[in-house]
Amino acid sequence: MLKKFSPEKLEDILETGIEIFADKGLHGAGMASIAQQAGVSVGVLYKYYANKEDFFRACLHHSLNSLESLLQEVTSREDKLLNYSRQLIRALQSFSARHPSHIRMYHQITASSGEPARQLAAEIEGLSSRLYTRLIADGSSSGALRRDIDPALFAFFFDNLLMMLQFSYCCDYYKARMELYCGGMPEDSLVEEQLLRFLESAFTFDRSLVPHGD
Amino acid sequence: MLKKFSPEKLEDILETGIEIFADKGLHGAGMASIAQQAGVSVGVLYKYYANKEDFFRACLHHSLNSLESLLQEVTSREDKLLNYSRQLIRALQSFSARHPSHIRMYHQITASSGEPARQLAAEIEGLSSRLYTRLIADGSSSGALRRDIDPALFAFFFDNLLMMLQFSYCCDYYKARMELYCGGMPEDSLVEEQLLRFLESAFTFDRSLVPHGD
DNA sequence: ACAATGTGTGAACGAATATTCACGAGATTG
DNA sequence: CAATCTCGTGAATATTCGTTCACACATTGT
Numbered sequence: 001m002l003k004k005f006s007p008e009k010l011e012d013i014l015e016t017g018i019e020i021f022a023d024k025g026l027h028g029a030g031m032a033s034i035a036q037q038a039g040v041s042v043g044v045l046y047k048y049y050a051n052k053e054d055f056f057r058a059c060l061h062h063s064l065n066s067l068e069s070l071l072q073e074v075t076s077r078e079d080k081l082l083n084y085s086r087q088l089i090r091a092l093q094s095f096s097a098r099h100p101s102h103i104r105m106y107h108q109i110t111a112s113s114g115e116p117a118r119q120l121a122a123e124i125e126g127l128s129s130r131l132y133t134r135l136i137a138d139g140s141s142s143g144a145l146r147r148d149i150d151p152a153l154f155a156f157f158f159d160n161l162l163m164m165l166q167f168s169y170c171c172d173y174y175k176a177r178m179e180l181y182c183g184g185m186p187e188d189s190l191v192e193e194q195l196l197r198f199l200e201s202a203f204t205f206d207r208s209l210v211p212h213g214d
Numbered sequence: 215m216l217k218k219f220s221p222e223k224l225e226d227i228l229e230t231g232i233e234i235f236a237d238k239g240l241h242g243a244g245m246a247s248i249a250q251q252a253g254v255s256v257g258v259l260y261k262y263y264a265n266k267e268d269f270f271r272a273c274l275h276h277s278l279n280s281l282e283s284l285l286q287e288v289t290s291r292e293d294k295l296l297n298y299s300r301q302l303i304r305a306l307q308s309f310s311a312r313h314p315s316h317i318r319m320y321h322q323i324t325a326s327s328g329e330p331a332r333q334l335a336a337e338i339e340g341l342s343s344r345l346y347t348r349l350i351a352d353g354s355s356s357g358a359l360r361r362d363i364d365p366a367l368f369a370f371f372f373d374n375l376l377m378m379l380q381f382s383y384c385c386d387y388y389k390a391r392m393e394l395y396c397g398g399m400p401e402d403s404l405v406e407e408q409l410l411r412f413l414e415s416a417f418t419f420d421r422s423l424v425p426h427g428d
Numbered sequence: 429a430c431a432a433t434g435t436g437t438g439a440a441c442g443a444a445t446a447t448t449c450a451c452g453a454g455a456t457t458g
Numbered sequence: 459c460a461a462t463c464t465c466g467t468g469a470a471t472a473t474t475c476g477t478t479c480a481c482a483c484a485t486t487g488t
Contacts, residue, residue: 005466023327027241027488030445046447049240104327110387111325113237113318119389129394146415153408156395160378161371168374173324176335180343192366201360201416218435244475255437260477 022104098167103170231273236318310383317384
């Protein structure tokens with residue numbers, strides 16, 4: 001056997017870990033099966049990581065990096081809220097198709113409880129929550145959005161929809177659920193279009209702007 | 215020790231199971247800790263249920279019954295889509311406050327994968343998906359909703375929002391996330407109001423198709 | 429009153445698995 | 459080329475946990 005594996009091998013290991021954690025969860029995944037599927041021995045896992053949880057966190061951060069760079073890229077293209085939403089939807093669709101196990105692992109994390117859950121939420125959601133809230137607040141104060149809304153809550157609903165969209169593309173349960181609603185997996189473009197209509201309506205409707213006499 | 219426990223005791227056991235499965239997941243929960251917390255021996259669990267998974271399914275169905283009766287009650291009061299939504303939001307808020315562990319267990323289930331996940335989704339989501347899709351389709355054909363929408367997808371988005379709302383009230387991760395967005399847990403009434411505005415907008419946006427403005 | 433039956437108990441068993449560590453095959457050094 | 463070092467290996471260990479079963483006691487029937 002060869003010795004000294006490359007940094008790419010380390011990446012392989014993390015990627016394998018993500019896949020298995022995504023399927024079985026933190027408790028269900030076994031270090032032995034991770035090592036085997038990654039083509040290394042268990043020993044090496046414990047050489048690089050203190051224990052299972054430590055390894056799990058490493059997988060998480062590896063995954064968060066790719067998600068963050070995605071968000072960063074979309075964010076850099078400053079745009080109106082609706083155009084921004086379209087870019088975001090497309091980016092999330094593409095990411096979901098390329099890295100479904102990352103999304104699935106992320107979903108597993110949301111099942112954690114207690115103080116760790118709070119920490120993880122702050123760590124993971126911090127960036128997007130600040131971003132979305134700012135975008136919505138801007139839109140609200142500039143008059144592009146109805147003014148009788150709470151920007152924080154609207155940003156929250158907005159993110160809820162995007163989050164569920166990703167789960168619906170990647171997690172078996174949510175995939176089945178989406179098929180149940182749509183009678184089969186809908187085209188990406190249809191989902192994009194309809195979700196945008198849903199958002200557009202929510203963002204720009206203002207009852208007080210509708211003239212009484214039509 | 216006493217002998218022969220009552221049907222209420224069996225309910226206690228299921229309720230305890232739900233609580234522990236909700237916190238630890240199917241893999242993480244231990245039969246011994248469930249038995250201990252319920253105040254019975256492990257043996258009795260295996261007298262009534264074939265194995266852990268069988269017991270888990272019993273807990274699930276116990277929980278689904280209460281959710282279904284809730285939905286049934288709200289559904290029985292036929293009403294316009296928006297009034298119906300208000301009733302539904304309130305009912306879900308109240309249910310989340312009274313039975314948070316049921317929602318948490320439900321969330322755990324969404325993390326399952328493979329064929330079991332598909333089955334569970336069909337079992338759990340069947341009722342509400344048919345109901346919501348019918349409501350939205352009715353609204354669309356009667357002109358109460360904009361007509362350029364796909365009723366299935368709008369019903370899907372609608373349910374996504376309600377689902378995330380429940381998680382946000384019950385699961386530690388989502389609770390922390392909601393606080394992150396809102397800077398603290400918002401009042402039930404504020405959430406109700408804002409979510410209704412979000413939905414109202416999405417449902418009735420196209421003003422040329424609105425039969426009569428008020 | 430007492431045998432027969434039903435039912436909860438919890439110690440015991442075995443399978444699974446997180447973690448350790450003595451080993452040895454290459455890499456490194458002089 | 460030999461001595462030493464580095465680092466992956468995987469069998470061994472300890473622990474946890476699902477599951478079983480011989481037992482004890484309450485209930486029921488006669």
